[in-house]
Amino acid sequence: xxxxxxxxxxxxxxxxxPASLFVQAAAETGLDIEIAKKGEExxxxxxxxxxxxxxxxxxxxxxxxxxxxxxxxxxxxxxxxLSRDLDAE
Amino acid sequence: MAEPSSATLSGARVGIGVxxxxxxxxxxxxxxxxxxxxxxxxxxxxxxxxxRIKAAFEGVAQDLTARAATADDTAQQxxxxxxxxxxxxxxxxxxxxxxxxxKGPAAAVDAAVEDYAAQFTALGGYFAERVTDLRDVGSRAxxxxxxxPAPGIPPFSVPSVVVAEDLAPAETATLDRSLVVxxxxxxxxxTSHTAILAxxxxxxxxxxLPGATRIAPGTPIAVDGDTGEVTLNPTAxxxxxxxxxxxxxxxxxxxxxxxxxxxxxxxVALLANIGGVEDAVQAAALDxxxxxxxxxxxxxxxxxxxxxxxxxxxIYRQVLTPFGRRRVVVRTLDAGADKPLAFANLGPEENPALxxxxxxxxxxxxxxxxxxxEALAIAARDTGADVRVxxxxxxxxxxxxxxxxxxxxxxxxxxxxxxEVPGAALRAEHVLAEVDFASLGTNDLAQYTMAADRMxxxxxxxxxxxxxxxxxxxxxxxxxxxxxxxPIGVCGEAGGDxxxxxxxxxxxVSSLSMAPSKVGIVRFALSLHxxxxxQRLASLARDARTARDALDVVRAEARTxxxxxx
Numbered sequence: 001x002x003x004x005x006x007x008x009x010x011x012x013x014x015x016x017x018p019a020s021l022f023v024q025a026a027a028e029t030g031l032d033i034e035i036a037k038k039g040e041e042x043x044x045x046x047x048x049x050x051x052x053x054x055x056x057x058x059x060x061x062x063x064x065x066x067x068x069x070x071x072x073x074x075x076x077x078x079x080x081x082l083s084r085d086l087d088a089e
Numbered sequence: 090m091a092e093p094s095s096a097t098l099s100g101a102r103v104g105i106g107v108x109x110x111x112x113x114x115x116x117x118x119x120x121x122x123x124x125x126x127x128x129x130x131x132x133x134x135x136x137x138x139x140x141r142i143k144a145a146f147e148g149v150a151q152d153l154t155a156r157a158a159t160a161d162d163t164a165q166q167x168x169x170x171x172x173x174x175x176x177x178x179x180x181x182x183x184x185x186x187x188x189x190x191x192k193g194p195a196a197a198v199d200a201a202v203e204d205y206a207a208q209f210t211a212l213g214g215y216f217a218e219r220v221t222d223l224r225d226v227g228s229r230a231x232x233x234x235x236x237x238p239a240p241g242i243p244p245f246s247v248p249s250v251v252v253a254e255d256l257a258p259a260e261t262a263t264l265d266r267s268l269v270v271x272x273x274x275x276x277x278x279x280t281s282h283t284a285i286l287a288x289x290x291x292x293x294x295x296x297x298l299p300g301a302t303r304i305a306p307g308t309p310i311a312v313d314g315d316t317g318e319v320t321l322n323p324t325a326x327x328x329x330x331x332x333x334x335x336x337x338x339x340x341x342x343x344x345x346x347x348x349x350x351x352x353x354x355x356x357v358a359l360l361a362n363i364g365g366v367e368d369a370v371q372a373a374a375l376d377x378x379x380x381x382x383x384x385x386x387x388x389x390x391x392x393x394x395x396x397x398x399x400x401x402x403x404i405y406r407q408v409l410t411p412f413g414r415r416r417v418v419v420r421t422l423d424a425g426a427d428k429p430l431a432f433a434n435l436g437p438e439e440n441p442a443l444x445x446x447x448x449x450x451x452x453x454x455x456x457x458x459x460x461x462x463e464a465l466a467i468a469a470r471d472t473g474a475d476v477r478v479x480x481x482x483x484x485x486x487x488x489x490x491x492x493x494x495x496x497x498x499x500x501x502x503x504x505x506x507x508x509e510v511p512g513a514a515l516r517a518e519h520v521l522a523e524v525d526f527a528s529l530g531t532n533d534l535a536q537y538t539m540a541a542d543r544m545x546x547x548x549x550x551x552x553x554x555x556x557x558x559x560x561x562x563x564x565x566x567x568x569x570x571x572x573x574x575x576p577i578g579v580c581g582e583a584g585g586d587x588x589x590x591x592x593x594x595x596x597x598v599s600s601l602s603m604a605p606s607k608v609g610i611v612r613f614a615l616s617l618h619x620x621x622x623x624q625r626l627a628s629l630a631r632d633a634r635t636a637r638d639a640l641d642v643v644r645a646e647a648r649t650x651x652x653x654x655x
Contacts, residue, residue, distance in 0.1 A: 012393070015216070020170040047179040048170070049205050052219065055212055 002071035014056035029074040104298030106317035107284035112271035119253035123231040129193030138194040145233040150175035202227030271312035275301035278546040288604035338654040342609040353619035358600035373411030380417040381602020382580035401464035409474035423481040447482025462499035479505035489523035509533035517569025531581025554583035555636040567597030587614035595627030
């Protein structure tokens, strides 16, 4: 299983537009991807409601996990996405 | 209020006219949110039910995606995000759980939506606002599942009258002006947001119309936004009369332009109420003498943090520039528990209308007021505009003095107060001694004088600005203003009622600010009456026993050149 930790760069946290972009990108990988805040239950990264309900704020760390072929590459691209201030773009 | 029987569905009925003008067209009914049927049995075949539920959500997602394709940027983002909600696996999973727990398909969808709604409500703030989107998706999926019309405004291509229980401000704001000839609602009040927005957009509107939602779609109706009269299946003669009246009115107004003035030459400035940059550009292109009320809330409400001085100054410049040398009266931030700010939340209050709102919020957060005044001073200097600043919800002379000092310290030349608290009206002589001008906020003044919540449509009769008690309070404020020699105007919706405008001028008001669409008829009304005639009408209105009597006597005594086109 592939695993990455990343700090949310988006100034509004992981909701609104950033959440929407992240969920779409996760769904496009076609893999089972989960996202969790430190010490919390992981949730489905392709569910907009679950990702928003996570309530990940700017500056918080989240952990991404994925299974299957291309999991490492998929997580790398998602980490890159979360490291940008998506709301400012 | 008695519901009309179906026998009257062909006749006329009366609501409250809140945006002037007349219109005729077929009815488009705005469908209410869909709810699951009461006592729905458990799904006989949960597998099949799940397939139907998935198809319903997918249909909603496709609808939203299709709409996004033709929408502008902002709407596109919102619609795309909402489509993602409709495709959410978590929602389907939750629905599956409720199906196997023995719920019917519609109830399972509703319960799944409510699971997430509860989570989001608990998270508060931004998330709580998304509950509306979530429930909208749920309601659309239910409509597909149950085979009923989707909630909201159905697509239509013929100019029509939009009829609804009530319209959310966002729904009103996104109406296509070229297709919507009038708005009719069953709920709402004369100062509801629907009413204010419709007047701003120049669309005739009637609120509080009994039985409005039961009018069959497609029924031809005639709407009179002045009298509040709505006629179903009107005769050709009625429509003809309506058209004649409209033509007469247009003809009367064509010859009326320039500054407001009574027949005997007494000037009464006619000003526009605006709430943003777009309003400013539109109003400035019209025949108005400036702005009597610039509501600045929008600068703050959409933001998660306090806007900087530079950001504010830029917005104010855009509002001031179109008006050139004409006056612009700016009301400082009027927020409170009912219009909470993300960055200045003083917590929930039992009675927001009586709480720490308006100037009271500024007293708690003087930093917000100072940054606003500083930004206004910069914008005024850059544009050379005639900027006058006033505070909302002033109750005492000390408050007026405190505000005035801050305005002057920031280098702005003119300070004023809103008179919307009866206490301030009673003591106008002392309150107004502290400032350069005053403006009567008749909507709030009526609410506080009659102790009637202006958001409650059912209390419209009490909130009627023709209430003799409200006129008495206005008269007292005007008397105080006369003692101190302070100009006093009106910036509530009352100023846009041509008959009431005559009364207000008779009471001593020297400027009237209103939705720009109402300026023409008010200018015309003033041009037909002398100041002594206005004073006589004011005295007749104050002598009346009821609001109805006050209106009737003024209508009867005003010049027919005016009343025949109302």
